[in-house]
Amino acid sequence: QMQLVESGGGSVQAGGSLRLSCVVSGYDVGGYTDLWFLMAWFRQPPGKQREGVAAIDSDGSTSYADSVKGRFTISKDNAKKTLYLEMNSLKPEDTGMYYCAAEETGVTGRPIETLRFFDFTHWGQGTQVTVSS
Numbered sequence: 001q002m003q004l005v006e007s008g009g010g011s012v013q014a015g016g017s018l019r020l021s022c023v024v025s026g027y028d029v030g031g032y033t034d035l036w037f038l039m040a041w042f043r044q045p046p047g048k049q050r051e052g053v054a055a056i057d058s059d060g061s062t063s064y065a066d067s068v069k070g071r072f073t074i075s076k077d078n079a080k081k082t083l084y085l086e087m088n089s090l091k092p093e094d095t096g097m098y099y100c101a102a103e104e105t106g107v108t109g110r111p112i113e114t115l116r117f118f119d120f121t122h123w124g125q126g127t128q129v130t131v132s133s
Contacts, residue, residue: 002027002122004100009127016090016131022083022100022124034058034078037104040112040120041074041085043129045096053098054085055112063111067093090131097126 008020024035040055054064054074062074073086083100101120110119 002102004102004122004124006098006100006124006127009098009129011130011132012090014091014131014133017086017088018090018129020085020087020098020100020127020129022085024081024083024102027102028081033081035076035081035083035102037102038107038110039076039083039100039102040115041083042099042101042117043094043096044099044126045093048096050099050117052112052115055110055115056083057108063113065112087129090129092131092133095129095131098129099126100124 003026004022004024006022008018010018012018036058038057041053042050043053044050052065053068054072056062056074056076071089075084102122103120107119
């Protein structure tokens, strides 16, 4: 059973930076530990639906929502079994609960703008990001 555990959220002022991490476990079959599946970061602003922020595929290709392009960077470290989201130039509208997600089938090659929360089977518990003006 795959498990995802996020960390790194917090409260910052507009213009600040945060780095989110998501440690993945329970997926390495036969000793193969690379993050071979598509992973993504979603966020849920207060009172709104969960929305895709960024995705990274098994080959390392990335995609971003228009609202975060040029400010956020998604990456992964296979050796550490960890997904990251580097967030710079944060804005109050970036406030929300941030979740990492993973899916092994049916989403390969799809950019984040085509992905919805129901496309993913595995979720972390979320980490809160609050940006004040």
